Amino acid sequence: MxxxxxxxxxxxxxLCNASAVSGDExxxxxxxxxxxxxxxxxxxxxxxxxxxxxxxxxxxxxxxVMVSAHMDEVGFMLVAEEGEGLYxxxxxxxxxxxxxxxKAVLVGxxxxxxxxxxxxxxxxxxxxxxxxxPLDTLRIDLGPGGxxxxxxxxxxxxxxxxxxxxxxxxALDNRxxxxxxxxxxxxxxxxxxxxxxxxxxxxxxxxxxxxxAHAFDPDLGxxxxxxPANDLPSHDGEENNAYNTRLGLGPAIYIADGSTLSDPxxxxxxxxxxDALGIPYQFRQPGGGGTDAGAIHRARAGVPSISVSxxxxxxxxxxxxxxVDDWKNTLALLQGGLARxxxxxxxxxx
Amino acid sequence: MKQLIQKLTETFSPSGYxxxxxxxxxxxxxxxxxxxxxxxxxxxxxxxxTRGKNGxxxxxxxxxxxxGLMATHIxxxxxxxxxxxxxxxxxxxxxxxxxxxxxxxxVIGTERLNDGGKAPGLEQCYIDVGxxxxxxxxxxxxxxxxxxxxxxxxxxxxxxKAMDDRIGCVVLIDALRQLKSSPHExxxxxxxxxxxxxxxxxxxxxxxxxxxxxxxxxxxxxDTPKGVKMEVALGKGPAVKVKDSGMLADPxxxxxxxxxxxxxxxxxxxxxxEGGTTDxxxxxxxxxxxxxxxxxxxxxxxxxxxxxxxxxxxxxSVKLLVAMLAKPVDF
Numbered sequence: 001m002x003x004x005x006x007x008x009x010x011x012x013x014x015l016c017n018a019s020a021v022s023g024d025e026x027x028x029x030x031x032x033x034x035x036x037x038x039x040x041x042x043x044x045x046x047x048x049x050x051x052x053x054x055x056x057x058x059x060x061x062x063x064x065v066m067v068s069a070h071m072d073e074v075g076f077m078l079v080a081e082e083g084e085g086l087y088x089x090x091x092x093x094x095x096x097x098x099x100x101x102x103k104a105v106l107v108g109x110x111x112x113x114x115x116x117x118x119x120x121x122x123x124x125x126x127x128x129x130x131x132x133x134p135l136d137t138l139r140i141d142l143g144p145g146g147x148x149x150x151x152x153x154x155x156x157x158x159x160x161x162x163x164x165x166x167x168x169x170x171a172l173d174n175r176x177x178x179x180x181x182x183x184x185x186x187x188x189x190x191x192x193x194x195x196x197x198x199x200x201x202x203x204x205x206x207x208x209x210x211x212x213a214h215a216f217d218p219d220l221g222x223x224x225x226x227x228p229a230n231d232l233p234s235h236d237g238e239e240n241n242a243y244n245t246r247l248g249l250g251p252a253i254y255i256a257d258g259s260t261l262s263d264p265x266x267x268x269x270x271x272x273x274x275d276a277l278g279i280p281y282q283f284r285q286p287g288g289g290g291t292d293a294g295a296i297h298r299a300r301a302g303v304p305s306i307s308v309s310x311x312x313x314x315x316x317x318x319x320x321x322x323x324v325d326d327w328k329n330t331l332a333l334l335q336g337g338l339a340r341x342x343x344x345x346x347x348x349x350x
Numbered sequence: 351m352k353q354l355i356q357k358l359t360e361t362f363s364p365s366g367y368x369x370x371x372x373x374x375x376x377x378x379x380x381x382x383x384x385x386x387x388x389x390x391x392x393x394x395x396x397x398x399x400t401r402g403k404n405g406x407x408x409x410x411x412x413x414x415x416x417x418g419l420m421a422t423h424i425x426x427x428x429x430x431x432x433x434x435x436x437x438x439x440x441x442x443x444x445x446x447x448x449x450x451x452x453x454x455x456x457v458i459g460t461e462r463l464n465d466g467g468k469a470p471g472l473e474q475c476y477i478d479v480g481x482x483x484x485x486x487x488x489x490x491x492x493x494x495x496x497x498x499x500x501x502x503x504x505x506x507x508x509x510x511k512a513m514d515d516r517i518g519c520v521v522l523i524d525a526l527r528q529l530k531s532s533p534h535e536x537x538x539x540x541x542x543x544x545x546x547x548x549x550x551x552x553x554x555x556x557x558x559x560x561x562x563x564x565x566x567x568x569x570x571x572x573d574t575p576k577g578v579k580m581e582v583a584l585g586k587g588p589a590v591k592v593k594d595s596g597m598l599a600d601p602x603x604x605x606x607x608x609x610x611x612x613x614x615x616x617x618x619x620x621x622x623x624e625g626g627t628t629d630x631x632x633x634x635x636x637x638x639x640x641x642x643x644x645x646x647x648x649x650x651x652x653x654x655x656x657x658x659x660x661x662x663x664x665x666x667s668v669k670l671l672v673a674m675l676a677k678p679v680d681f
Contacts, residue, residue, distance in 0.1 A: 242431075261435075264366075283491050298549055301556045302553030349388055350391070
């Protein structure tokens with residue numbers, strides 16, 4: 001088992017603080033390429049910008065295991081300049097517009113500081129305060145002289161913080177996955193060929209993973225992602241039966257989401273791995289949503305696939321909150337799973 | 351034939367969990383096929399014949415999965431919350447009976463509704479398996495169930511759950527049985543995960559790499575009181591799909607179907623379906639694209655636990671498919 005501590009958290013911090021809105025993943029890609037240098041037998045950046053790294057094992061009859069983690073995050077794109085440093089913008093990926101007014105943002109490759117402006121309470125009526133502010137009336141304000149180019153992306157400005165067992169950051173979805181996959185490459189087991197895909201454009205429709213899976217043509221696929229925990233108590237005291245996942249219970253293994261019915265053999269295999277190694281895990285509640293597995297399992301003639309996620313609260317907002325231990329256990333479960341992986345796992349019928 | 355329909359429709363195999371139905375179909379077709387295999391997503395693929403001089407490589411697809419439910423939460427009193435596998439009709443919920451894959455039966459209940467005139471949302475429904483606590487509930491999160499309803503024989507018409515698309519499976523099985531000779535290399539494919547987005551047929555088509563694709567699936571009818579506006583009616587023959595909301599059937603495939611029906615004096619109807627699609631869609635856009643179409647069996651009450659088909663339509667569907675496959679195609 002690989003060490004887990006400060007170096008891993010430092011890596012996660014750098015990844016979370018980087019800006020990589022879908023379609024503009026360069027900043028995270030550069031960190032990934034630097035971190036994995038020398039770790040893989042082959043590294044390439046494909047036409048869409050995915051980083052595809054192959055680390056061959058040495059055992060006999062090795063399965064080709066694709067593990068993917070998307071590099072992109074949800075954010076904004078500037079679409080019109082209105083002078084005085086004011087920019088109209090669109091959202092990229094699933095963002096709840098109700099949460100935007102008053103948030104600090106970073107624009108472009110140089111991380112220009114700006115604000116999504118909100119009219120102060122002094123100057124609003126009670127009726128206005130009850131209504132949602134529509135996106136087309138919101139602006140990113142860079143201040144006078146602030147200059148950005150149309151098409152540039154912006155992210156939430158939140159900086160990574162750790163408070164003991166707690167992590168607060170933007171973009172934990174899915175820098176958790178990216179950091180995990182880097183660590184998996186660092187300690188790749190010999191019994192498999194590890195096909196690591198750091199993918200692009202997941203948040204706008206699993207686009208990078210689709211071409212990555214076609215290129216890798218793997219025997220099985222695992223998407224490593226981060227998923228919402230809606231685990232707060234109900235306001236009316238009723239049992240919360242729609243929590244999706246819960247913080248503190250370990251990695252979330254997927255049985256079904258809106259994009260994938262996980263291969264039952266892999267659900268069984270990963271949960272048995274957790275049981276055998278004493279690693280806590282939970283099942284993500286079956287429901288909607290999607291991960292790279294949605295594209296991987298439909299590649300070519302089909303790929304048995306599953307997803308594993310680190311849970312976090314407040315998905316796709318400016319500030320997510322998560323637990324160090326949930327990440328540590330996710331990494332441990334995947335390392336344990338890959339080390340025990342063989343073709344036998346998917347030999348029987350699905 | 352009726353026995354086969356009963357056997358197939360009374361098997362529980364919601365999307366992604368097609369093991370049971372695959373075994374049943376495997377037994378039926380094992381003596382008829384030249385080669386049988388199961389692919390990575392669980393599609394059952396039966397090859398019959400090889401590509402003759404005037405032949406083509408043709409993929410026929412009928413999906414073997416059915417709509418169902420999956421447990422998402424067991425509450426402290428043993429009630430099971432669930433999400434859907436495929437298009438579930440909320441108005442068909444209350445009082446429905448379900449059976450989990452391990453055999454556990456249950457009934458669907460609903461919370462007290464504020465507006466009794468409105469169908470409940472899925473989040474207001476739960477499954478009761480007679481448990482009294484989370485601990486004694488035999489169902490775990492992720493367990494899957496299908497709707498339970500026996501197949502009934504109304505004489506000329508049959509009613510069952512999962513006619514969509516076990517009736518298509520019956521058409522393929524019977525066509526495989528009746529087909530004496532064909533110039534074509536035929537792949538009879540019983541696909542998975544259609545109800546969650548035609549997933550199995552896509553990967554099967556990539557693997558087979560056919561030159562023509564034909565799906566056999568159910569379609570809606572417009573012949574019930576104040577029903578959907580649609581030309582297709584029960585009992586007027588198989589429906590030749592021209593278009594649905596996910597696919598424009600290749601005109602050459604439409605012509606192949608209608609021309610064959612006219613020559614063989616088999617009644618048929620032309621179908622334009624405004625909502626939904628079939629396995630023909632992923633076949634059409636596989637790899638570099640192929641001509642594809644769909645032969646539909648008219649079915650009433652689709653996606654309810656009581657789907658109705660007409661025996662004449664079924665027999666004529668098989669006849670038409672066999673006639674289509676017996677001769678070379680000219681495109």
